[in-house]
Amino acid sequence: GGLASLKTGLEGLGLGSSVIGPIPSEDGKAVQFIAPIDSSGEVKESVQELRDFIAEGAPEGMQTFVTGPAGLAADLTSAFAGIDGILLLVALGAVFVILLIVYRSLLLPIAVLLTSVFALCAAILLVFGMAKLEWIQLNGQSQGILSILVIGAATDYALLYVARFREALTHTTNRTSAVLTAWKASFEPILASGATVIIALLCLLFSDLNSNKGLGPVAAAGILCALFAALTLLPALMALLGRAAFWPFVPKLVPADQREPELVTGLEGQKGLWRATGSLVSRRPRTVWVASVLLLLVASAGILQLKANGVPQTDVILSASNAVDGQDALARHFDAGSGSPAVVVADESKADEVLEKVKAADGVGDAYLLAAGSVPITGAPGTPGSPDVREGKVLINATLNYAADSIEAEDAVKVLREQVKTVDADALVGGVTATALDTNTTAQRDLVIIIPIVLVVILIILMLLLRSVLAPVLLVLSVVLSYGAAMGVSALVFNNILGFPGADATVPLFGFVFLVALGVDYNIFLMSRVREESLKHGTRPGILRGLGVTGGVITSAGVVLAATFAALSIIPIMFLVQLAFIVAFGVLLDTVLVRSLLVPALAYDIGPRIWWPSKPGRPELDAAVQRDGRGSLETDLEGAGHR
Template identity: 35%
Template sequence: MITRLLHRFTDAASSRRGKFVTIALWLVLAVVLVLLAPSLASVYNNSAQNIPADSRSEVASRLLLKEFPSSKGTPAILVFSDAKGLSSDDLARARQVSDWLTSDQKPALVGPVLSIFTVPQAASQLQSEDKTTMTMVATMTGESSSQTFQDSVKHIRDYLKQTTANTSLEAHVTGPAGVVADAVLIFSATDVSLLLGTVVLVLVLLILLYRSPILAFLPLIAVGWALQVVNACLGFAAHAGLFSVSQQASSIMTVLLFGAGTDYSIFVASRFREELQYTEDKYLAMRTTMRAVGEAITSSAGTVILSLLTLVFTAINLYNSLGLTLAIAVAIMLVAGLTLVPALLVWVGRAAYWPFVPRYTPEVARESDVKSLKGFWGRLGLWTAKHRILATVGSLLLLGILALGNIGSVPTFNLLTSFRNPTDATEGYAALQKHFPAGTLAPTTVLVKLKGDQADVYQHLTELDAVAVALQKSTGVAKVQGPTRPDGAQPIVDPAVLQKGLASLPESLKQAIRSGKFTQQPTSGPGPCQGPTCQPVNPQQVALIGAFAASSTYVSPDNSTAQFSVVLKDDPYSLDGINVIDPLRSALNQALHDNHLDADGYLSGQTAELADTYQYNLHDTYLIVPVVLILVAIVLGLLLRSLIAPLYLLGAVTLNFVASIGACAFFFQHIEGQDGFNYAIPLYTFIFLVALGADYTIFLMSRVREEAQRHNLEDGVPFAVSRTGGVITSAGLILAGTFAVLTTLPLNILYQLGVCVAVGILMDTFVVRGLLVPGVVLLLGKWNWWPGKLNSVVSEPESSHEEELMAEV
């Protein structure tokens, strides 16, 4: 029933009148959508929350913003460094920057500034011990994805460059704000270059492979047409808030659309050229073509779409939004492949293959069936039939050896190593890392929320200092700052004494200190106290006031929540840093219990968020991998009408994935010296290789079944390999080439994805489809079609397709 509907659909799209209707409909649709839809670039969302709102780090982040409103914003860390030591001239220039950032001339989104000039008592935290490096923290307000945010960071960098020009003082902007600004800047120039690079590569490959300029342009026209429709649909969806579309997702969508769309075009064009030799009428030839490959293209695209839609059920937004974006793109390309591509081809007809125009020569064409076995793929098919065990075992050994590269491979979450070229943020971090604990770049915030209506941090300073001690002893912690140790050093005054002393301060005095209205009375010398909140003080009270002022930074305005800033020894974006979070959380909970504090503990910050991302990534991987395999198995089972074939075909695709990841892991870590895979690469690669690999599996196995109907399985496999080898090779080279274009982009995640998918597709093309699958098919024989029988697959002797189609007309 479905097959018959599909045949009617494709028949109508490429008929004598239908081709013009099809082309006109696509033209009108593209023009209307492009005119009405918002530009996709205008609705990019590159800052969407990546993990669920109920994750522990996100809950902690919301609590931090609620209890400490001043913490809202994205910190920009300004790093000043002079290898000779910071001179008085260097410090004067740094003061100039600090004064500018706190003046009316500062950039629009600059908020509070922490420096040795605004808070002198923080000098020990902001200056390195060797006095060569100093930091300054400017909190950037507003959305990090906004243009105003980018302009503000750029303004700071320009001012630093101007202030330090012609001196030995180096200054950089790093930290979360610097990293985000660099990422946005890099992405801003990728859309056009990626599109042009993909188009040029596909065009060159098509001309080299098919030596026909007209045929080279037809797939590009169809894919470009479909791309306009896809961009418009995504623009509407993102604008309506149905789901977010990031620039990264758009980049991957572009290469996938060109790769898959060109593959579908090649499948149609190759079979159409073959049928033109058997059928004089080009419309009948196209009907035969689409009836032969339409089901395979639909099944392969359906497999890709179903695989991508499984990403909707993931927890990480990086996967979730990508799945919908790519599924919509492939679905639209499928419709174009079944309608627009055949309509354009049949309109141009035999001229599409100029200068190698296929002629109507049925007798010669049938003779070429035998001659085709003398070509490379025909010879390979015959060799595989003769040496099926060697072909199977040899390819399994090769893939198994490559899979060994996975030993020792590790995921990486490091945002700083995500840039392939040095940026201002990475250079600033390199300077910071030499002279400060690596965790200074992004400290982890620990929150202790006391329970009860009368909760007061200042009544539990002794217990909270014990919590700070426990956190300090936790593995991988360099320094802990909190209410009793604002500079991270051992408290000078015993916490119990401090707690008693602070309790003696008048409440009005505390409020004045927190509001910044307190003016201290000199302990000696002339000078009357100024201001209504001025208090006469003695030296002991001066010390208490200073202690309270320093502690208030780490206590919420309502005194219910204490904050600790935990600086890690390791890079806060590294796997070593991430692995500190769980022991730190356990240490916190144990310390709260041991000190009998009725409170809840939370961990916030980028490292805590990455730790949650790590766990959600494992969850998503364990969920998606089996679901995708089951879905692909169902599609293959329905198409091949077998329970056995899907099992070994999926096994081959999965082994190819593991081998590809292994080979690339070895290359990235041991040859290039990278610190590992971006955490998203394995699941991305799995989805693409299994789903796209199914394209070639379906195309090959459909032809094996077809040739088995004409011959027997022993003879049919070499013919199938011969007939599909060139097509699959062309499609594989183009698909691998389009993904390889991603390696030209300056972001490591796209570079690694491009390499992994390109390598996997090439191995799938030459090893899996050329040797492994044909070898296994021949070894299993009649069991390929179980529970069916080989006789049920073999049909009547070869008959004329043209006569059958003419009878239907």
């Protein structure tokens, strides 16, 4: 009686006669109802209403679950609910602590954070305006990534500007002059960096997946706002604060005759870590870059262990989930795929033949035609209880022997599609498993299409910025190698430390877009300064000078970006936890190894030819360095530097 009244109550919730059940399990320990929910409506609210009703109406002592596609979707939505505020606070807190350590000042970190928060507010307004106009699709995933990306990018651009502002304050007592000098010096690399990331993100529009298409414009809008804030609000704040922003470590005015010493080695005026790094690069450039490449290649080997062919939906949510518990209960008491059958759309005239093929297909436990209201029937078309025919088509439900979100179920759907095509060439196979299969296939296609587009776009931007062909090619190769190493290490961590069963099929693409675009950022910061110094002092001294003056800034920017992306890991969604690790680790790897050692050492080894086909620099100094053989650089170049 209790179960019958439960069904009546479910039908009274607006589900009508489409409720199937109660269906008892063979072991007699469970029953299930199948209740379709309109996916175009408020799924989370509908599922919660079902859960509340069942919990109250079920017989005493009975455990109840609402699972299946709608239940999992509702729990996935709940995992994002209320997390945005916490995520933002964690990211801002991490950035503030890092900035305090970097600047040893209170006012400057606050000014930088104000810039970042302003950029985020502008991005939110812009994105929601675009969504209201129905230009883009918004979801919890893209909103979480937007917050992290804007805070990290705006802070990175701010770090670069502040470094130039500090440098300008050592040359003048006029704060307005220092603000303008810093703006002119940082405008080109910041703009090139932002444009690179924006265009790379917009390449996601070439995806056939709506989730990817939606993220591209959202994230690009965020970077645009970060650019705007770093080049407008931050200079205004620096003009207002002047030297006081750096208190208590205020930059001191350097006498004019000491500001631009003639560089001999490129190490003059440097000290500590970056002098040591520059010295290592200058003494053994080939050893350094070859060793770096080998290390990255070894790390890249781990990518063979990456299982990015999708994961069961029950593993996507890392927190407690009623739907996941329900799936476990279904697997214990019913056919594994009973809650999410495959759905075959076939021609009415071939319904019986298609049904027989479906029943005979490997991996199918049971199959039946559907009448109006999704009720299973066995009658022939045209008889009482005949199938529901719409536009000459009928529906067949096929219960698989495997969990709907398993690899085995996807293989069964592939077989099922082949079987029904032998009878009805126009037959279609849908359902949860088929959707997951098609999504994974499309994600693999996107990877092949979008990666080359992103690389070509980045290459063109670098060529325009550096007025070179060879340097951009080498820089792109370096970030691709860095990406491979990051993915290789990530695969080993996911499999052996975190114990994840695999990764979503979109993880490699998102990891690539973020890592390559952001990795090129740091190379842009470095090489634009190297080119500037090369024009004054020669290529090889310019490389060491550029490395020394940007080293601390870029490393700080990398740590900030890694920390902000790491904050994504507080969201209990496997995809975001994996993306957080990939980007955080990859950015640190790119900052510490690729930008600090590999790129400078390779450029130093190649020398002036790095700018091919252009020839910037001081030829007499480059020639002197080449004759020296780089073995006793500091000694033998002393005369050359003053000829």
